[in-house]
Amino acid sequence: MSSTDPNRLIAWDRELRAVHHRLRDSLQIARDAVDDAGPLSADLRLFCTGFCAALDGHHRREDDTMFPELLAAHPELRDVLSQLTRDHHMLSHLLGELQRAVDAGHDAATLHQHLDGIEAVMETHFRYEEKRLLAPLADLVVEHEPRAMLGPLA
Template sequence: MTERETTRLIAWSRELRRVHARLRDALQVTREAVDRGDPTESPARELLLFCHGFCSALDTHHRGEDRTLFPAIAAEHPDLAPVLRALEQDHSMIAHLLGGLQAAVDARSSPEVLAGHLEGIAAIMESHFRYEERQLLAVLEGLELDADPEETLGPL
């Protein structure tokens, strides 16, 4: 195995951590946008942009995992099937919560309502990320997967 191949194998765990960190940052920026403004005035455009960007990034991340990363893990580690199913269920729940946030933004809900949606997403997202990292980082360090990291994990 070449040094480049070894680096590529270990990179999946680093890339997952990096994407999780960026999504945590995007959530924080979105929360700050909610705290700053009344969605019935001009900050609504800023809030819509942040919410759309955050929701899109998180959804893209989860769809990439479901489509590419999890099947590769399942092929090499069939014993992780229950873990992968639990993570996919989290993805579905988070997608539902993101839909609720998007509907609240579209309805120009109050900052308090939007903050409530973000708190719910934050709680589930953080729990999901921690579980995923505990269960999969060691596996990702040895995963042989020839795929585009951005298509697999979302924007890096």
């Protein structure tokens, strides 16, 4: 239930899909910023940093809040959640590499290589997560706000 509206039951499976959609949009905005701006532009730094923060924030909220709730309700998901957590660590590393490349003023081709790698891992991760977690999430009832469970884009 949402504390802002105690009569609203959160459909966590739909919330997760919506956050994934917004993260895909954020990645495209970061790509557009690479294409439209010089490597040291403020817009490029803003959009790449914003995307990195949004994706990392989403994964931190999942690790800290959503995954423990799912594990408590569905202990059989332990291996799935462990794999997803490993993915989060890999993506965090890739995001750090992107941020370092942006800060160093690398060219558009190099930044796109970083974004391509992030996108490949992110898409595989999202598909696996949705395949394995949407059904358990559809039945999950917890006392958390969407942002607490899914991060800044929830």
